[in-house]
Amino acid sequence: MTYRLLAMLSYQIVAVTVGWHVYELTRDAFALGLIGLAEVIPYFCFALFAGYAVDHLPRRKLGMAACLGLLLTTLTLAGVASGVLPAGTSSFGTLTIYAAIAVNGVVRAFLAPVYMSLFARVLKREQFVRGAGVSSVVMQSGLVLGPAAGGLLVAWGGKSAAYLVAAAFAAAASIAVITIRVTEPPLPAERAPIFKSIGEGLNFVFRTQVVLGAQALDMFSVLFGGAVALLPAFISEILHYGPEALGLLRAAPAVGAVLMGVYLARRPLQRHAGRILLIAVAGFGLSIIGFALSRELWVSALMLMLSGMCDGVSVVLRSTILQLATPDHLRGRVSSINGIFIGSSNELGAFESGVAARLMGLVPSLIFGGCMTLAVVGATAKLAPKLRRLDLRDLH
Numbered sequence: 019m020t021y022r023l024l025a026m027l028s029y030q031i032v033a034v035t036v037g038w039h040v041y042e043l044t045r046d047a048f049a050l051g052l053i054g055l056a057e058v059i060p061y062f063c064f065a066l067f068a069g070y071a072v073d074h075l076p077r078r079k080l081g082m083a084a085c086l087g088l089l090l091t092t093l094t095l096a097g098v099a100s101g102v103l104p105a106g107t108s109s110f111g112t113l114t115i116y117a118a119i120a121v122n123g124v125v126r127a128f129l130a131p132v133y134m135s136l137f138a139r140v141l142k143r144e145q146f147v148r149g150a151g152v153s154s155v156v157m158q159s160g161l162v163l164g165p166a167a168g169g170l171l172v173a174w175g176g177k178s179a180a181y182l183v184a185a186a187f188a189a190a191a192s193i194a195v196i197t198i199r200v201t202e203p204p205l206p207a208e209r210a211p212i213f214k215s216i217g218e219g220l221n222f223v224f225r226t227q228v229v230l231g232a233q234a235l236d237m238f239s240v241l242f243g244g245a246v247a248l249l250p251a252f253i254s255e256i257l258h259y260g261p262e263a264l265g266l267l268r269a270a271p272a273v274g275a276v277l278m279g280v281y282l283a284r285r286p287l288q289r290h291a292g293r294i295l296l297i298a299v300a301g302f303g304l305s306i307i308g309f310a311l312s313r314e315l316w317v318s319a320l321m322l323m324l325s326g327m328c329d330g331v332s333v334v335l336r337s338t339i340l341q342l343a344t345p346d347h348l349r350g351r352v353s354s355i356n357g358i359f360i361g362s363s364n365e366l367g368a369f370e371s372g373v374a375a376r377l378m379g380l381v382p383s384l385i386f387g388g389c390m391t392l393a394v395v396g397a398t399a400k401l402a403p404k405l406r407r408l409d410l411r412d413l414h
Contacts, residue, residue, distance in 0.1 A: 020194045021081065021133065021136075021191055021194040021195040021198065022133050022156055022157060023156050023157075023159065023160050024187050024188075024190045024194055025085060025088065025154055025160075025162050025187070025188065025191040025314030026090065026157060026160025026164060027163060027164045027167070027184075027187045027277060028088055028089075028164075028165075028184045028185070028187035028188040028191060029088065029122075029126070029164070029184075030160060030164025030165050030168060030170065030198075030268075031165075031167055031168040031180055031183060031187070032092055032095065032122070032168075032181065032184045033097075033165070033168070033268075034122075034164070034165045034168030034169055034172070034180075034264060034265060034268050035095075035168050035171070035172055035177055035180040035181060035184070036053060036095060036115060036119065037050055037053065037247075037249070037250050037264075038051060038172055038177070038261050038264060039095075039098075039099060039112075039115065039177050040112055040115060041251065041254070043112050043251040043378025046110070047248060047251040047372055047375040047376065047380065048373070048375070048376045049097060049112075049370045049372075050247055050248065050250060050251065050368065050371075050372055051247060051248075051368050051369045051370070051372015051375070051376075052116065052369065052372065053115075053116070053368060053369055054118055054210060054247060054367065054368025054369045054372070055203075055225040055368075055369040056116040056117075056119045056120050056123070056280075057119045057120065057123035057126070058123060058369070059120070059123065060120045060121070060123035060124045060127075061123035061124070061126060061127050061357075061358075062358060063124075064123075064124050064127040065127045065354045065355075065357050065358045066130045066216045066219075066220075066351070066354055066358070067127075067212070067216070068131055068217060068339045068350075068354050069131050069216070069350045069351035069352070069353060069355065069357075070127070070212055070215050070216055070350070070354075071349060071350070071355070072128070072131040072132055072135050072325075072349075072350030072351075072353070073135075073215070073348070073350035073351055074215075074350075075351070077132050077135050077136055077350075078132075078136070078195055078196050078198055079196070080128055080132055080275050081128070081129070081132035081133070081192075081195035081196070082192045082193075082195050082196040083128070084125050084126075084128035084129050084132065085129075085188050085189070085191040085192035085195060086123065086188075086189075086192050087124070088122065088123035088125050088129075088188040088191075089117045089125075089185050089188040089192070090121075091119075091121045091122045091125065092181055092182075092185040092188055093181070093182075093185050093264035094114075094118045094121075094182045095115065095118050096178050096181035096185065096389040098112075098114050098115055098118070098182055098184050099176070099177035099178040100178040111217035112198045119158055127354065127357065128209065129330075130353060130354075130356075130357050131349075131350045131351075131353040131354045131357065134337075134340075134341075134349060134350075134353040134356075135349045135350050135353065136195075136198060138172045148253030155276055155279035155280055155283060157275075157333075159272070160272075160277055163269075164269075165264075165265050165268030165269040165272070166265045166266065166268070166269040167180075167183070167265070167271075168180055168184075168264075168265055168268070169261050169263075169265015169268065170262065170265055171183055172261045172264075172265075173260065173261045173262045173265075181182030201400055215351065216351060218348065218351070218375075219348055219351025219352050219354070219355055220351075220355060222344070222345075222348055222352060223333050223352060223355050226280070226343055227300070227306035227402055227404040227405060228292070228339055228343060228402075228404050228405050228408055229339060229340060229343050229344075229352075230402070231398060231401075231402030231404070232295065232335070232336045232339050232405060233336070233356055234394070234398065234402075235295070235296070235299055235332075235394065235398045235402075235405075236299070236332055236336055238317070238390075238391075238392045238394040239299045239303065239332075239394050239395070240367050241367045241370060242303075242370065242386075242387040242388075242391050243303060243306045243367065243385065243387050243388060243390075244324070245306050245309055245310070245322070245325075245371070245384050246268065246271070246322075246368075247367065247368030247371045247372065248371050248372070248375055248383075248384070249264055249267050249268060250264060251375065251380055252318075252384075253267065253382060255380060256313065256317060256380065256381070257313070257314075257315055259315060259343075263315060265324055266315075266319060267315075267318060267319055267360060269324050270318075270319040270320075270322035270323045270326065271322045271323065271329065272326055272327060273323050273332065274322070274323035274324060274325065274327035274329075274330060274388065275326040275327065275329055275330030276326075276330070277327060277330075278326075278327045278330030278331055278334075278402070279330050279333075279334065282330070282331070282334050287331075287334070287335065287410065289409055289410075290409065291335055291338075291408050291409060292336065292404075292405045292406045292407055292409075293406060293407075294331065295331070295332060295335045295336070295405070295408075296395055296398065296399050296406065298328045298329075298331035298332050298335075299328065299332055299391065299394070299395050299398075300391075300392055300395045301325075301327075301328035302325050302328040302329055302332070302391060303345065303388045303389070303390075303391030303392040303394075303395065304388065304392070305321050305322070305324040305325035305328060305388075306321075306325060306384060306387055306388035306391065307384075307385055307388035307389070308321040308324070309321035309322055309325070309384065310381050310384030310385045310388065311381075311385070325336045335390075335410075336356075338410060339408070339410075340352065340353070340356055342410070358399055367387075370387075371383060371384075371387065374386060374387065
């Protein structure tokens with residue numbers, strides 16, 4: 019848990035700082051969308067290979083290497099902010115910053131599969147539902163503290179200070195993961211051919227309707243509900259606040275998710291899990307529409323907190339389904355596929371939001387995204403009946 023929290027703090031501080039950094043240099047919402055694209059392309063390219071590596075190599079060492087990669091990219095961004103390295107400003111944005119974020123995409127491909135694989139080795143199977151709630155609280159705590167710290171650091175200490183603090187968290191995460199006391203599964207005597215092994219993971223996901231349905235639901239809802247990526251522009255143009263408000267609003271969804279995670283850790287869901295998942299994602303879409311229509315900071319924060327509560331239910335249920343339904347020898351590969359569905363949807367959502375904002379305008383693009391999320395819920399309910407009728411007790 020410490021490893022995940024520290025890595026999350028580092029990543030989130032960078033996410034807040036780099037968004038403000040790019041918007042400060044370009045004053046272009048489309049440039050904010052390109053941040054997501056710069057990360058998601060290399061993430062897509064490496065995610066499946068990362069899952070293969072996690073299933074065939076020492077997991078803790080891979081986690082440490084990923085954290086050290088995060089450290090190096092963060093130090094590069096600090097160099098750009100301080101003027102030691104050129105920003106590479108062009109008509110497409112800030113090329114040096116985009117390059118550093120692209121390397122972050124490669125690094126992030128390893129972080130989640132390592133964590134999910136180690137998580138499953140630490141807990142007993144009957145503890146997965148409650149453990150997913152606790153894990154969500156830890157993750158969302160990082161999403162609360164990271165953005166808040168990032169916004170405050172940018173406002174009071176400057177961008178360089180924010181990046182250096184993020185680098186310190188990345189270094190601490192590398193130490194935390196290598197010192198975890200957990201028995202790793204024995205490495206296979208012979209490694210299966212890499213593409214055959216990856217295909218085995220893909221085949222499992224696509225023939226297991228509840229896993230595929232949960233991943234697709236979250237992917238498309240986040241893809242169209244990417245309000246967070248446009249926060250710098252929304253705060254500046256609609257709410258008329260500075261970077262301190264960015265930290266507040268970036269943290270608001272995570273506050274809601276933490277509250278929901280605490281509740282679900284105490285009262286784990288079992289019955290009607292599929293139906294509850296669909297309702298939660300629909301609530302997420304409605305919250306994004308409410309956010310788009312708000313003109314007061316506190317209303318915006320409330321709408322984002324409600325979106326986080328709904329997303330918190332989705333995160334806990336999805337991760338529980340994934341853990342209960344996946345055999346141990348496939349965890350790295352299935353987790354990496356889950357990352358492609360879920361993790362990349364944030365960056366693709368950021369790009370979609372940037373493009374939609376350019377074509378429709380800032381507020382209409384957010385309303386469009388919320389409406390599309392509601393449409394995704396309806397389509398999933400119809401096309402994945404096993405997920406709609408899911409009871410978690412059926413997976414134990």
